[in-house]
Amino acid sequence: MSDVARAAGVSIAVVSYALNGRPGVSAATRERVLRIADEFGWRPNAAASSLRTGxxxxxxxxxxxxxxxxxxxxxxxxxxxxxxxxxxxxxxxxxxxxxxxxxxxxxxxxxxxxxxxxxxxxxxxxxxxxxxxxxxxxxxxxxxxxxxxxxxxxxxxxxxEDEAYSRVGTYLVELGHREVAAVTASRALHRTRLRLEALTRVLDAVGGRLIHEATNATAEEAAATTRRLLTAPIPPSVIVLDSDQMAVAALNVARRLGLQVPWDLSIVAGSDSALCRLATPSITALPLPxxxxxxxxxxxxxxxxxxxxxxxxxxxxxxxxxxxxxxxxxx
Amino acid sequence: MSDVARAAGVSIAVVSYALNGRPGVSAATRERVLRIADEFGWRPNAAASSLRTGxxxxxxxxxxxxxxxxxxxxxxxxxxxxxxxxxxxxxxxxxxxxxxxxxxxxxxxxxxxxxxxxxxxxxxxxxxxxxxxxxxxxxxxxxxxxxxxxxxxxxxxxxxEDEAYSRVGTYLVELGHREVAAVTASRALHRTRLRLEALTRVLDAVGGRLIHEATNATAEEAAATTRRLLTAPIPPSVIVLDSDQMAVAALNVARRLGLQVPWDLSIVAGSDSALCRLATPSITALPLPxxxxxxxxxxxxxxxxxxxxxxxxxxxxxxxxxxxxxxxxxx
Known part of the structure; x- marks a missing residue:
């Protein structure tokens, strides 16, 4: 309580009043004391004692x-x-x-x-x-x-994932691919960064290039992005997509553009599922445990x-x- | 408490001891009293009072x-x-x-x-x-x-769903289909029964036939079941599957068997999604709100x-x- 009082700039009595829900403290002060008390890990006693064993x-x-x-x-x-x-x-x-x-x-x-x-x-x-x-x-x-x-x-x-995506990169590089596109979820996700770093590292070592497209991770955006990538002046020869659903969407876009997968375009899914296994052709994928x-x-x-x-x-x-x-x- | 005591065949004191976790009651009796008290809607007081407002x-x-x-x-x-x-x-x-x-x-x-x-x-x-x-x-x-x-x-x-599946049935019957297969989740699910009843009703009215296959609702079982249906002596001309994923799996099986969808086989998904819209051909589906x-x-x-x-x-x-x-x- 004294820690909370010091941090909130009020007396210990005010803290006690605020925490116990008693009158005599303004709503604003109570709110501030509760917030600071929360940060100190304070828990209402009644709830804590009833829940400790329950x-x-x-x-x-x-x-x-x-x-x-x-x-x-x-x-x-x-x-x-x-x-x-x-x-x-x-x-x-x-x-x-x-x-x-x-x-x-x-x-x-x-x-x-x-x-x-x-x-x-x-x-x-x-x-x-x-x-x-x-x-x-x-x-x-x-x-x-x-x-x-x-x-x-x-x-x-x-x-x-770092290692998993390094393996994907190495596998693709060994197949001769140098223009690899990654269609991912948000850049803000830590795992997106790890995946991109791993692919970039492998491609850099052989003078390859990673094209990155961030999406909202839906099948719809994966489809639209795949279309854009494949109709660009220098299309990638491989697209790596975050999920099984995104990869199935990409496969369908390629088919509609008259491309033969895998001969004209390789596709890799960042997570595996029955969808990948049952697609035609079946989709190369990373198992997601x-x-x-x-x-x-x-x-x-x-x-x-x-x-x-x-x-x-x-x-x-x-x-x-x-x-x-x-x-x-x-x- | 007296209701619980009567139902459990013990004294009110025993009920009180059991509910309050005090010693002097055998584990078996306590268990029985708690179970009966539960059925009467009893709640531990301490927890109830702390939770009522929390x-x-x-x-x-x-x-x-x-x-x-x-x-x-x-x-x-x-x-x-x-x-x-x-x-x-x-x-x-x-x-x-x-x-x-x-x-x-x-x-x-x-x-x-x-x-x-x-x-x-x-x-x-x-x-x-x-x-x-x-x-x-x-x-x-x-x-x-x-x-x-x-x-x-x-x-x-x-x-x-009853009405939704009646509409699916009517649509298929109007297209001339008479041998319709439904690949569903478990028969024990109430919604499976509603769906089957609706399809049966519509097909019966025109002398058609519903072939029902219950599965575990995975893409894998949907694929295996579709294969079995399509290689049977009298294959259906339509398959209605419970979900988008199951329908995509069925589409791939048909393709691998050399069948042209929709000309050799029609496919309907019982729930819609981007997977259905992006498939080739895109899959006729019921929206699932x-x-x-x-x-x-x-x-x-x-x-x-x-x-x-x-x-x-x-x-x-x-x-x-x-x-x-x-x-x-x-x-």
Whole structure:
């Protein structure tokens, strides 16, 4: 309380009044005290004592932004696996879908003050992510789906996409490709940056060129972008797309333009699924171990609860599943 | 307490001891008293008082069974829209994914005893559904995504799939088709039954025949089933599949068998998406208004909270989006 009083520039009595919801404090002051108290990790006592032995939850606040879990079937595999692990301790998943990372932070703050969750899970991490910052400052137990270098000491579960995309790049370069297009979700996503860096590194080494197009990660934008790339003066000989759905859309655009996949154009999907396997030709893809990542995240949540706030786990990315949509460069 | 004592065949003192977690009651008796108390709608006081003004949640327990929301991207649109509406009152979504409808009932019981949610949302309703029964018996506020006739007086939000599938059937019959195959999710799902009944009704009227194949609703099984149907002695001239992904899989199987869609085979998807629009040929589909259903469900949750337990809303299904995958019967 004295820390909060000092930070808020008020007396300890005012802090006590504000925290206990008693009259005699202005609404503005109460709001400010509660906000600062939240940052210090304060929790209402009544809720805390009733919840300590009772309801327990892992929080998960998805952003509705393009390319996030809120738009992908694999998210349900992930969430389902997380949930299976944490259910061992009677935990449920408290889910909210909000518009932005900033809105997610507001939800963390509110839920934490109300003691609605025990550990927060963060997915779809941005290169500059206010959520990781805020959770660390609020000292809220959390586990992040991202490499430790962007987790600021929070528990981390990640897929080494860097290595996976290096493998994709190397595979394409060995087939003779030098003009590679990457059609991705938002540039702001940390994983987009990792993927682009990996592809660029491999292409630079052989004097190749990466053409990058950021989209909202829908099949529609993937189709429109593919069309634009293929009708440009120097079209790429390969397009690597973030997801199975985007890759299927690209395959159809190529077909409509009269191009033969893989002879005129190679296509690679950044996540695998039945859609890739059943397409004609079937689509070369990177396996996305959503269930495994979910299980690892569930274990990370339990580790954080058990006093290992800096728990870290790397899920090894599988190799490229080579199928009919990729071939040596023909021109 | 006296009701519980009578039902459990114990004294009121024993009920009180059991409910308050005090010693002097055997584990078996405590368990039985808690179960019966749950059924009477009892809630632990401490949690109830802390939660009455604080944390509020709509519960949603998905079953992992084939063909449910736990496997579909449109579920996220639905959940996101529900959540947007209930967030107005500070509600979050408490999500659990379990193996069966029976396991869902166990979760309801546990969460309700712990007072973890205010209203339960039920989706993927079965023809014989233990969840609707249990919620009604426990007198738990609930809203069900199904037509009122299977909701036993619980609030209901539904899509008139019956009418939507009648329209699909009529459209196909008018094109001259008489041998129609429906490749669906589990027969146990209420919506599967509604769809089959609607198609059967229309086909019966013209002396046509419905061939039904139940699957686990994955693209893989849809592909295998399509192959089997198309290589049978009397293959259907149309296949109607439950989802966009299943329809795309069927389209690819037809292509690999050397069939020309729509001339040799017509294909209809029971839910629309970019995948259907971007396929070659594009796939005739029924729009699935997931967001609209989610919004309606959010409103139903608020209506239940506001004392309208029997609230009912029907979301009108849109007409068939006719595209390149359907044509008049050629043989």
């Amino acid at each position: 309801p327990r939850a892992a929080g998960l606040v998805l952003t509705r932004e393009a390319g996030t879990g809120a738009h992908s079937t694999s998210f349900l595999d992930f969430a389902s696996a997380v949930q299976e692990v944490v259910a061992e301790r009677g935990f449920a998943l408290l889910l909210q879908i909000v518009d932005s990372a900033e809105a997610a932070v507001a939800t963390y703050r509110k839920w934490w003050a109300e003691r609605r969750f025990d550990v927060m899970i963060v997915t779809d991490v941005l290169t500059q992510d206010p959520r990781v910052d805020a959770l660390r400052r609020m000292r809220v137990p959390a586990a992040v789906l991202a490499s430790p270098d962007v987790c600021q000491g929070l528990a981390s579960v990640w897929l080494n 959503s269930r495994e990542l979910g299980t690892a995240m569930g274990r990370a949540v339990l580790a954080v609860l058990d006093g290992q706030p800096e728990y870290s786990w790397v899920e090894l990315a599988g190799g490229v599943a080579v199928r009919g949509s990729t071939a040596p460069r023909s021109r | 944390p509020r949640a709509a519960g949603l327990v998905l079953t992992r069974e084939a063909g449910t929301g736990a496997h579909s991207t449109s579920f996220l649109d639905f959940a996101s829209a529900v959540q947007e509406v209930v967030a107005e009152r500070g509600f979050a979504l408490l999500l659990q994914i379990v193996d069966s409808a029976e396991a869902a009932v166990a979760t309801y019981r546990k969460w309700w005893a712990e007072r973890r949610f205010d209203v339960m949302i039920v989706t993927d309703v079965l023809t014989q559904d233990p969840r609707v029964d249990a919620l009604r018996r426990m007198r738990v506020p609930a809203a069900v995504l199904a037509s009122p006739d299977v909701c036993q007086g619980l609030a209901s939000v539904w899509l008139n 997931s967001r609209e259903l989610g919004t309606a469900m959010g409103r139903a949750v608020l209506a239940v909270l506001d004392g309208q337990p029997e609230y009912s809303w029907v979301e009108l299904a849109g007409g068939v989006a006719v595209r390149g995958s359907t044509a008049p019967r050629s043989r």
